[in-house]
Amino acid sequence: MSALKVDYSVYLVTGRDLLQPGMDYLESLEQSLQGGVTLVQIREKTADTGEFLEIAQASKTICHKYNVPILINDRIDIALAIKADGVHLGQSDMPISIARSLLPPNSIIGLTCNNAEHVTKAIEDGADYVGLGPVWATATKDVKNPTVGPRGIGKLVHLLEGTDVKSVAIAGIKSTNTLHCLHGSVSLGGRALDGVAVVSDIVASQEPKKAAARIAAEVQSFRRAQFQSFSLINPIHKPDYNPDSIKDAVGEILTSIKKYSPLVHQITNNVVTTQSANATLALGGSPIMATAPQEMDDLSAVFGALLVNFGTIQNLDGMLVAGKCANIRRKPIVFDPVGVGASQYRQNSANELLNTWQATVIKGNAGELAALANSAEVQAKGVDSVGSGFANPAQFVRDLAKAERCIVVLTGVIDWVSDGETVIRLSNGHPYLGEITGSGCMVGTSVASFCAGVCLSELAKNSSKNSQDIEDGRLFRGNMLLAAVGGVLAVTVASEFAAARKDVQGSGTFLPAFIDELGKLTPQSLASAAKIEVVS
Structure with a gap:
């Protein structure tokens, strides 16, 4: 390995053609190092050998001034000539074994990998690190391989478990999606990326120092929060879950919803818009049903949570933008993939x-989550499930939550909620819920309302605390596992109360009674009826 300490956190790949007019390349490089770049790869696809050599030598002088290793893309001869710290190779470049024989023994050798076969071969050949991607589409280079997204990167990172091979994600990475990339790509075994490779977000910036610092801050935030802050899943100190403590916590969240009346932004299917809005109001929240991409940035500054329900699969552009804005502002997102199968x-x-x-x-x-998990165990018929369900629903929700790095709620006669570790079984509900349109969608609405309520409550409690701690997740904005449990219980318990009323004679009279009972819920009534079992 290099004599210099190798930190893959913020890996800059140069691209002189992306520089802003009037920006000097070496000045930009030095500013990026001052901002927090920890590793530099010199990439020159069109320069002739003499020009490449001159650029590489000057770049090395600046990088080593800041004790940052420098790698050369493709060109072993240039790396040898300037005594670079290593090289980065593509799939069509010189084999690692030959490069290793030519370079000094302490050289870093990295390899671009686009699939599992590439990663496995890189491990066998002795690569020091792999560049995994493309994560997202990028205009920086001609991407010949399909984008895999953070979830696909996570599958590749999984192959590195048990090895010393490091990994960075490449393509389309910016300060606004760095945290998603890092969090969403944690493998099933818990291994995370060692860094992110960035080109245009730094090189094309008018202020490369600030651009690099933004990305470095996101990487450090992710690490400080131990992979948890971005998804808002678990508190730093996990409670000892039991039915009584869960009931108490859910009651507190319900009180917070009524106290703070959080704005719950819902992009939902047009079949249930009215019911969803009424359910939000009944719980004490404030609904807004907005779909235009142009207003998502403004809304994300004020709403407490976002619900994305694509039952009628419209406004996909709005859903994409809304979610990105919510992520940037650390707002919880509830995703309800209605009829995804x-x-x-x-x-x-x-x-x-x-x-x-x-x-x-x-x-x-069951049908929707099975389709999402690519499981053949349960089939879907439109928006409904077919068959008897999962043989082991507790294990299914735990595994899916771990894979997707989020809370998973499996609805049915029995509801299951998991954060990837703990599984909670909920046994409330009435058959009338299955006889009205939109009951499942209202569960999503309720969960989003509880997520918003818990976030606003925790932020109010910690308003005097250090804002960096809040951003890192050290002062956690609530426990989203409990928020999800509360959202499910509110609907299922209210359905039981409504069905028991004398004025309810069937599904037609049930719906308005259900909304009434949802609005009447108190922490005490919810706790008295809730049927909760902590499975693990």
Whole structure:
């Protein structure tokens, strides 16, 4: 390895053609190092050998001034000539074994990998690190391989478990999506990327020092919060879950919703807009149903949580932008992939959404979640599930939550909620819920309302505390597992209360009674009826 300490956190790949008019290349490079770049790769695809050599030598002088290693893209001869710290190779470049024989023994050798086969071969050949991607589409280079998104990167990182091979993600990475990339790509075994490779977000900036500092801050925020802050899943100190403590916590969240009346932004299907808005109001929240991409940035500054329900699969552009804005502002997102197994278009859309932003909670029935997990155990018929369900629903929700790095809510006769570790079984509900349109969608609305309530409550409690701690997740903005449990219980318990009323004679009279009972819920009534079991 290099004599210099190798830190892959903020890996800059140069591109002189991206520089702003009037910006000097070496000045830009030095500013980026001052901002927090930890590793530099010199990439010159069109320069002749003499020019490349001159640029590389000057770049090395600046990089080593800041004790930052320098790598050369492709060109072993240039690396040898300037005594670079190593090289980065592509799949069509010189094999690692030959490069290793030519370079000094302490040289860093990295390899671009686009699939599992590439990663496996890189490990066998002795690569020091792999560049995994493309994560997202980019205009920086001609991307010949399909984008894989953070979830696809996570599968590749999984292959590195048990090895010393480091990894960075490449393509399309900016300060606004760095945290999603890092969090969403944590492998099933818990291994994370060692860094992110960035080109245009730094090189094309008028202020490369600030651009690099923004990305460095996101990487450090991710690490300080131990991979948890971005998804708003768990508190730093996990509680000892038991039915009584869960009931108490859920009651506190319900009180917070009524106290703070959080704005709950809902992009939902047009079949249930009215019911969803009424359910939000009944709980004490304030609904807004906005779909235009142009207003998402403004709304994300004020709403407490975002619900994305694509039952009628409209306004996909609005969903994409809304989720990105919510991620940037650390707002929880509840994703309800209604009928995702009904068509390939829905499955493709769900994948695009989940690779564009990080969900905090994913909620669905057995058929929907099976389609999302590519499981053949349960089939879907339109928006409904077919068959008896999962043989082991507790294990299924735990595994899916771990894979998607979020809370998973599996709805049905029995509801299951997991954060990837703890699984909670909920046994409330009435058959009338299955006889009205939109009951499942209202569960999503309720979960989003509880997520918003818990966030506003925690932020109010910690308003005098250090803002950096809040951003890092050290002062956590609530426990989203409990928020999801509360959202499910509110609907299922209210359904039981409504069905028991004398004025309810069937599904037609049930719906208005249900909204009434949802509005009447108190922490005491919710706790008295809630049927909770902590499975693990």
